[in-house]
Amino acid sequence: MRIAVYGSGGVGGYFGGRLAQAGEEVTFIARGAHLEAIQKHGLTVKSIKGDFHIQPAQATDDPAKLGEVDVILLGVKAWQVPEAAHALRPLVGKHTFVVPLQNGVEAPEQLAAVLGKAHVLGGMCQISVLLAAPGEIRHVGIEPYVAFGELDGAPSPRAENLRQAFLRAGVNAEVPANILVAMWTKFMFIASISGMGAVTRAPVGVVRSLPETRELLVHALKEVQAVAQARGVNLPEDAVERRLAFIDNLPVGVLASMQRDIADGRPSELESQNGAVVRMGRQFGVPTPVHEFLYACLLPQEKKARGELSY
Numbered sequence: 001m002r003i004a005v006y007g008s009g010g011v012g013g014y015f016g017g018r019l020a021q022a023g024e025e026v027t028f029i030a031r032g033a034h035l036e037a038i039q040k041h042g043l044t045v046k047s048i049k050g051d052f053h054i055q056p057a058q059a060t061d062d063p064a065k066l067g068e069v070d071v072i073l074l075g076v077k078a079w080q081v082p083e084a085a086h087a088l089r090p091l092v093g094k095h096t097f098v099v100p101l102q103n104g105v106e107a108p109e110q111l112a113a114v115l116g117k118a119h120v121l122g123g124m125c126q127i128s129v130l131l132a133a134p135g136e137i138r139h140v141g142i143e144p145y146v147a148f149g150e151l152d153g154a155p156s157p158r159a160e161n162l163r164q165a166f167l168r169a170g171v172n173a174e175v176p177a178n179i180l181v182a183m184w185t186k187f188m189f190i191a192s193i194s195g196m197g198a199v200t201r202a203p204v205g206v207v208r209s210l211p212e213t214r215e216l217l218v219h220a221l222k223e224v225q226a227v228a229q230a231r232g233v234n235l236p237e238d239a240v241e242r243r244l245a246f247i248d249n250l251p252v253g254v255l256a257s258m259q260r261d262i263a264d265g266r267p268s269e270l271e272s273q274n275g276a277v278v279r280m281g282r283q284f285g286v287p288t289p290v291h292e293f294l295y296a297c298l299l300p301q302e303k304k305a306r307g308e309l310s311y
Contacts, residue, residue: 001165002069004029004091006084008038008059010129010257011101012075013137015146015171017045020054022169027066028059035061037135046132047139049170068093071162074111074123078102078272085114092119097158099123099148103190103257104272105183108151121159122179123148124186128254141251145172149179184228184235189243190256191273192220195294197259198268205252218244220290224277230284262301270295270302 001024005016008028020026020043028038042055060066069091076084081102088098092115100107100123111120128141146166150156159175166173176182196207196217207213221240228235236242261268274295281288303309 001025001071001161003027003071003073003165004063004066004069005073005075006063006088006091007074007076007080008034008043009075009131010137011125011127012073013043013131014045014047014127014129014139014144015101015125015166016073016075017043017052017054017137018144018169018171019165020057021052022165024165024169026058027069028057029061029063029066030059031061033134034131035059037133041135043137044135045137045139047137048141049139049144063087064090066091069096072096072098074098074100074102074107076102077267078104078107078269079267081107081110082114085111088115095158097121099162101125101146102272103187103194103269104276105180105187106272106276117151120151121148121156122151122183124179124183126186128251130257130260141254143172145174147174147176147179147182149175149177149182151179153178180233181235184224184233185239185243187273188221188224188228188235188239189246190258191224191277191291192217192243193247194256194258194269195274195291195298196220197256198262198270199294199297201259201263203252204247204250204254204256208247216290217247220294223281223286223288223291226286227277227280227284227288230286231280262298262305265301265305267305268298268302270298274298 003026005012006029008030016026038057038059043057044053099121108122126145129139132138163173258269274291277291278295
């Protein structure tokens with residue numbers, strides 16, 4: 001199976017690295033110092049599941065040089081997906097499919113608009129991972145998990161083939177009966193904890209333990225569930241309780257990637273997380289006051305990071 005990892009930072013680097021370690025034909029598409037480090041020294045992954053090193057590691061910054069592949073794992077930030085969709089075209093052949101692994105729910109539609117629905121699966125992952133240095137990925141928390149499937153819920157031999165590749169690589173992988181439910185369940189968690197963490201500037205252990213912030217977090221989870229319902233995605237009745245239990249079992253020091261980006265003054269996934277909840281809530285007439293508060297409070301920092309405000 002020829003696999004291209006487009007966006008080889010934390011998420012793409014980790015999951016692509018595991019597949020390469022297991023013998024799959026993986027090429028990392030990266031840029032700048034990260035690309036140079038991979039090409040010269042290989043890819044290093046330091047993980048709570050065990051460190052490993054891929055050397056040599058195949059890497060390029062030009063999809064056209066790689067040509068058509070079987071699978072594309074898309075690991076860019078959610079706000080980069082529309083641009084990435086056009087850059088993926090040289091990689092897409094008749095049977096190629098893309099698996100988006102972003103912290104949002106809008107990527108499949110954005111990819112399908114450019115590449116066609118037949119080339120796009122729904123996808124999501126759970127992991128706490130970051131690009132620690134050029135050529136070095138650091139997995140710091142959460143049991144790695146990846147899920148993907150056809151957007152219409154149809155049986156999928158191609159998804160099953162990829163799942164088997166992940167299992168051979170030692171990664172917990174699933175093809176759920178309804179990938180949209182899986183994506184929205186993840187979205188409920190990540191949008192809520194990212195916004196709460198970014199506003200409070202506190203790790204998950206603090207957000208979940210203080211009664212005041214915990215109550216706000218629960219309301220944020222419930223708002224996402226209501227928006228999903230309005231969009232026709234029927235999450236389980238106990239989805240909020242399950243996500244809260246998941247949050248309660250995270251390491252106390254976990255910081256969401258959006259939270260880290262905002263704290264470091266970098267462009268973040270604010271528009272694709274809290275902003276998306278607000279937009280879709282307004283579209284379907286669902287009140288989202290907590291996410292509106294989180295989005296409004298974080299917007300000035302986001303605009304500053306993007307050069308749209310100066311202060």
